[in-house]
Structures are given as C-alpha cells and as structure tokens.
Amino acid sequence: MAYPAAVKESWQATLADLQEKGLFKQERYIHSPQSSHISVEFPADAPPREVINLCSNNYLGLSSHPEVVAAAHRGLDERGYGMSSVRFICGTQDVHRALEHKLTEFLGTEDTILFPSCLDANAGVFEAILGPEDVMISDRLVHASIIDGIRLAKAMHDTYKHGDMAHLEDKLQEHADKRVKVIITDGVFSMDGDLAPMDRICALAEQYGALVFLDDSHASGFIGRTGRGTHEHFGVLGKIDIITTTLGKGLGGASGGCVSGRREIVELCRQKARPYLFSNAVAPPIAYGALKVLEILGQSTERRDKLERNQHFWRKGLKEIGLVIKDGHSPIVPVMLFNAKLSQDIARDLFYEGIYVIGFFFPVVPAGQARIRTQMSADHEIPQLEEALLAFKKIGAKYGILGLDKKGIIEKYGM
C-alpha cells in the first residue's frame, strides 16, 4: 500500500481550499422520515432541531406516504431486497417490466428503460445512440449529469443561451449538415425553476429535422394539467423523442431513473448504455413503491393541484414581504440575494428560526446570482408556509433587504 505524502498533502490542500472558499459541503443529519417537517442535527452532534423543510425534491409529498411505504414493504416480502445482478443477466423481474410499461403510459412515449438513477440515464443515453457524425445542442443551464453524458459521447456538442430560441435556431442552421441533431434541455431548470418552452423547441426541431431530448426530473408527476410533465404543460405530449426522468423526486423520492422515448432509442440503450449494462437493477421495493406512486397519480390530480396552490401562495407571500424572487410556474422558487455571503448568512439564520433552506452561489449558479432556493411540496400546509414567511420577513428585515430590488441589494452588499 503506497499513499505518498506528497499526494496526501495535495488532496489536503484541495480540501482546505474548498473550506476557505466556502464551497465545502457539510451533510445535515436528519432524524426523521422525509417530510415537510423534519428533525435536523446541524452542526454535527448538536441536538436535533425541528424545522420546516423548504429544500427537498419531495414535490408531491410521496416520499413517506403510507401507501407507498406499504407497497415497498410488499415488494420486499414478495420479491426480496435486491437482485444481486445487472438487468440482462438475472436482474429483471416482472415488476421491472410492469414499471417500464407504466412509465411509458404515464410519459406518453413508445417505450421505457429503467436506470439506477436519472444521472445514469443521462450518462448513458447519448453515447448509446450518437456517433461522430452527429451533434448535441444543449441549453447552457442543463443539469450536470447531462453535461457528463454529453462529454462521454463521440458526437460534436454545442450550446445555446439559456431559453434563447433565436440562438438555438442559429445553432440548428450552423449544424445543418450533421446526420442527427439533438436539442437537449431540462423541462424545469433546477436552480431557476423556469420552464423550457417545449412548444417552440418542438417547432424548431420539426423545422430543422432535429430530435428533442427532455430531462423532466423536476417536472414529472406535477407539471402539466395531469402531471405528465413539461411536454404536457406546453401541449406537445407524444412529440418528445427522448425523455429522461427520476423516481427520486416527485415520483416517490427513493432512487432510480429512466430513458423513455422512441422504441429504437430505448432498445439501443438496452443493448449499449453502460450504466444500464454494468450496474444493478433497481431494487424490488423501489419498483413496487414507484408503481404505487403512478397508481396514486392516475387516480387523482389532487396532489399536484395542492402543490400548485402552495406555490402560488408562496410566490405571492414572498413578493408581498418585499423579497426578490425569480418568476415562474414551478414549485422551485429562488429568493434572489445576489451576494454569496448574504445567501449563506440568511440561510443559517433561517435555520435557527426553524426554517430549513440552502443558499447557493457561484459556481453552482452564475457569479453574482447567489440565492436561497426554496421548494414547495404538496406535503406543506398553509400554516407552515405562513410560519416560514414570518421567518423570512424577520430575517429579511434584520439584513435590511425587504423592499429592495436587485440593484438595491447589490448596492448594499455587493455581488
């Protein structure tokens, strides 16, 4: 075993640098199931504190839903704890096939393949279907896992300004000679909460003979009238060639993801996508839980409707107390603070007021765009949100930012 001192020191220096820049991530230990109200130990070894949770992806409040938990228990009893195999050797159960069929139906596509996570789906799909004669044109704010997937593929890549359809059109013209052109976007952008204009993207794709790839991880289950996703919201259900999404957010919150779309694309993933071929099948309790989630969502739109009401209430409340938010139509509501230290200070103070939020700053978001990202859930009740608004008002007043616009906050705190 050789662990050279020079190597150890260089890694220690890297860690120290992260600490110094305030980029060192510290885990908070949660002593309760995932919910709108959790018990958090932070810092480590401090007594757990009861807080309202405004930073989970538990959009539909199904992570600890009794029916989903019971279904997972049934999966454990009927099909066991794990598969001890990749899918194509001896890791595919009837329940995996059933879940893939249900996801296909739910997302309005031709076929679906499960992956251990959506990160894996994004990492595997481009390499499986594209070659050097093709081009991938992605929005500049797509999720990091898509960037990883693009980097693994042999096709050329290019980017367009976030949400800028004229710039996307320029790029489609520039790459007109490529065999396959794929437009790549998130449905709901995770840091800004805005929606990609899927109707306009599909129109451009049709005009220029391009495919459309949509990562709907922050949309599946609740965006669109029946929660099918961003494509439903924009009236282009059935027109998306590749959808990737996760079972780790709205759709139950455990883990697992998928590629759903054109039959041949899904089949190529089954034959060639490395994260599918070389990692274990989704565990049976998760598959059972996810099937129950889809069953619940098929029965009623009650949960996504409540989520929508919560986000309207929350957006309105934040504006009324004089905070700057990014406008949008999703449950991701960024409270803009612009200054990195201010975002950290306010998040910390809110925690001691019983509100759990996280501040984000460069390089997670663009420089000068520091924020606290708040996320609504169907699990939130209005009194909880009222309590959270009171805390935001108190802390906002402490820092003198209520009623200030972007310019005012930057004048006071800098970027």
Next chain:
Amino acid sequence: MKEMILDYIRKEYLEEDDDMPLDENTKLISSGIVDSFSMVSLKRFLEKKYAVSIPDEEASPEAFDTVTSIIALVQKFQKGA
C-alpha cells in the same frame, strides 16, 4: 483580431441587455462569463475564422481565460502552420 473575438464573445455569451464591460483582459472562464463546457463554440469560431487547428489539450480554460491569451494561442498555431 481583438475586436473580432470580443464581438463574437458578446454575441455568443452575453445577453442583449448585459451591460458588462468587456475588454481583452476581462476574465472569461474564471469569472463565469463563459463556462468551460460552452467554450467549444469559441474554439470552433477561432479555428474557422483564422484557419488554425487548436488541439484539445491546448484549449484549456486557462488559455481561453482572456482575449489576450486567446490571441496568443491563435498566433502560436498560425505560426506553426
């Protein structure tokens, strides 16, 4: 060459309402104006415009961090051609 590259950067990476001052010494990558993943289009623009081929290993975020360093990089390969 300087103005040509600055124009391209403005058009390709800045928003129309962006009033950010930009000159040949403005940090592009390390300041977040150009993210390292999106700098590929700038590389292609340079290669096409100045008829050079910049090897991937030379197209580092450091080499692309200012217009001054970009010009030096292009000139290096122009001379080599």
